[in-house]
Amino acid sequence: MFAVLGALGVALQLEKLIIHNFRNLRQVSLGDLREFNFIHGINGSGKTSILEAIHTLALTRSFRSRKIDGVISYGCEDLIVRGELSPSPTTNTPNTIIGVRRPKKGAVLVKVNGEKLLTAGQLAGIMPVQVINPASFELLEGSPSVRRQYLDWGVFHVKHSGFFEYWPRYRKALQQRNSLLRRGNIDASLLAPWDRELVAMGVLIHEARLKHFALLSSAFDLIYGRLLSALDVGQNQEGAPPLTIAMTAGWKDEELSLAESLQKNLSSDLRSGFTKSGPHRADIDLRVGRNAAGDVLSRGQIKTVVCALKLAQSKVLLDQGISTVFLIDDLAAELDERRCEMVFKELVALNVQVFASSVRRTDLNDSWSLGKTLKRFHVEHGQVSEC
Numbered sequence: 001m002f003a004v005l006g007a008l009g010v011a012l013q014l015e016k017l018i019i020h021n022f023r024n025l026r027q028v029s030l031g032d033l034r035e036f037n038f039i040h041g042i043n044g045s046g047k048t049s050i051l052e053a054i055h056t057l058a059l060t061r062s063f064r065s066r067k068i069d070g071v072i073s074y075g076c077e078d079l080i081v082r083g084e085l086s087p088s089p090t091t092n093t094p095n096t097i098i099g100v101r102r103p104k105k106g107a108v109l110v111k112v113n114g115e116k117l118l119t120a121g122q123l124a125g126i127m128p129v130q131v132i133n134p135a136s137f138e139l140l141e142g143s144p145s146v147r148r149q150y151l152d153w154g155v156f157h158v159k160h161s162g163f164f165e166y167w168p169r170y171r172k173a174l175q176q177r178n179s180l181l182r183r184g185n186i187d188a189s190l191l192a193p194w195d196r197e198l199v200a201m202g203v204l205i206h207e208a209r210l211k212h213f214a215l216l217s218s219a220f221d222l223i224y225g226r227l228l229s230a231l232d233v234g235q236n237q238e239g240a241p242p243l244t245i246a247m248t249a250g251w252k253d254e255e256l257s258l259a260e261s262l263q264k265n266l267s268s269d270l271r272s273g274f275t276k277s278g279p280h281r282a283d284i285d286l287r288v289g290r291n292a293a294g295d296v297l298s299r300g301q302i303k304t305v306v307c308a309l310k311l312a313q314s315k316v317l318l319d320q321g322i323s324t325v326f327l328i329d330d331l332a333a334e335l336d337e338r339r340c341e342m343v344f345k346e347l348v349a350l351n352v353q354v355f356a357s358s359v360r361r362t363d364l365n366d367s368w369s370l371g372k373t374l375k376r377f378h379v380e381h382g383q384v385s386e387c
């Protein structure tokens with residue numbers, strides 16, 4: 001039941017957060033959290049760690065580090081994050097209590113309403129989180145895998161897309177096919193069953209992505225258009241070609257089916273020892289005219305595109321009744337005040353819960369919460385106080 005709460009369209013909001021031994025946050029308890037939660041403090045005080053702890057509550061891991069050793073407070077053996085999620089007041093659903101314990105050695109322990117989850121993956125649907133931080137530039141500048149991950153985040157959270165089941169089967173078929181390819185001189189009949197599975201699952205994955213991408217790109221166009229139109233003419237750079245967004249399948253799908261592509265590329269796959277076509281090679285192509293957007297846009301402009309992409313995902317989910325929690329780390333470091341204000345205007349419209357950090361209190365303006373409930377926190381040497 002609990003694993004699909006988010007997907008049932010219940011607007012969840014994190015109400016309480018308790019953190020133990022998370023970087024410099026030895027023992028922190030935050031209650032009565034609001035729709036907008038602004039956190040400020042000097043460098044190294046522990047702001048990002050709070051956002052990382054919320055991410056860990058949602059997905060059992062930090063967005064900054066995959067290795068848990070460095071995240072657990074120095075000299076401690078484990079970290080614990082507990083959170084209480086309340087549904088929107090219009091529903092009668094009781095609160096959901098999540099607990100995540102990550103020891104230095106051994107397996108992660110996740111409990112939802114006191115019940116132990118068998119796999120950490122079961123947690124993923126409960127509290128969808130989007131992160132906007134300095135590493136978000138990777139969405140435009142990084143490898144295709146970053147954009148595939150971004151796209152699949154949305155596909156995964158959309159109800160009944162079946163995506164959850166297709167991927168493990170696809171991955172297994174791909175691994176088997178690649179290990180046969182690496183053997184070199186093999187009988188093509190050995191590949192046939194794996195090709196069949198790869199095609200069957202690959203087509204389903206591609207279709208689910210296409211469906212989601214159609215919604216995502218329309219939401220992106222609207223949000224990005226609004227962000228741009230709010231900026232002055234000079235910043236809009238009249239005469240510059242418009243930004244375009246397109247999804248590529250991972251093979252030449254306008255010319256060939258996936259089965260035909262695998263067939264056609266067999267000798268080249270055999271030479272390289274891996275499968276070069278399929279949804280595992282899909283990408284999102286963002287261009288300004290003929291140029292890759294990351295090559296021509298400024299840092300601030302890239303960050304604006306990134307914000308629009310993340311906001312668009314939440315808009316698509318919101319239309320399906322699924323709410324998102326936004327973790328925003330130091331937006332003001334890259335965006336000017338007007339752009340920050342416009343991003344927050346979009347967040348208000350999306351009905352999401354926001355945790356945003358900044359070095360100076362004045363970097364996050366009270367007026368940006370626009371009628372949403374707001375609470376402010378100050379962090380100093382890992383101690384958090386309301387202010």
Ligand SMILES: Nc1ncnc2c1ncn2[C@@H]1O[C@H](COP(=O)(O)OP(=O)(O)OP(=O)(O)O)[C@@H](O)[C@H]1O
Pocket residue numbers: 022023024025041042043044045046047048049050069070071072073074359
């Ligand atoms: N495993 C750990 N145990 C204890 N302290 C740690 C650990 N890992 C990092 N720290 C420290 O925790 C502090 C909090 O880091 P955090 O990234 O949250 O700061 P921040 O307030 O976001 O800073 P900035 O404004 O520079 O981004 C830092 O002083 C860091 O050195």
